[in-house]
Amino acid sequence: MGVxxxxxxxxxxxxxxxxxxxxxxxxxxxxxxxxxxxxxxNMASANPNGTEFDNLYLDMNGIVHPCTHPEGKPPPETEEEMMVEIFNYTERIVNMIRPRKLLFLAMASRLVPK
Structure with missing residues (x-):
């Protein structure tokens, strides 16, 4: 959930x-x-925001949650639909920033006892 x-x-x-x-x-x-x-x-073209970025660090938990529990529309019905939503949103963010050297995707996992 983050800080x-x-x-x-x-x-x-x-x-x-x-x-x-x-x-x-x-x-x-x-x-x-x-x-x-x-x-x-075209990710190789200049960033339309006028600023180039070397690195992008993403907290994937902050992406997964809104993609699986969206506001204003029903949640994905299948795991495949959920993954497509996550990929599309991640791609949108990467396209905005266009990191030139590093894309770091951080995700915490939770072990669930049996």
Missing amino acids: PALFRWLSKKYPKIIYPVVEDEEIEVPDENENNIKVPV
């Missing part, structure tokens, strides 16, 4: 850590059969 109120404390102490993000979106182009196919964001 309670850490984000609130950090954002109040260091307000410049939060700023709006410009997102490049996938474009759709027609194929030879006139079906639209999505072309992914």
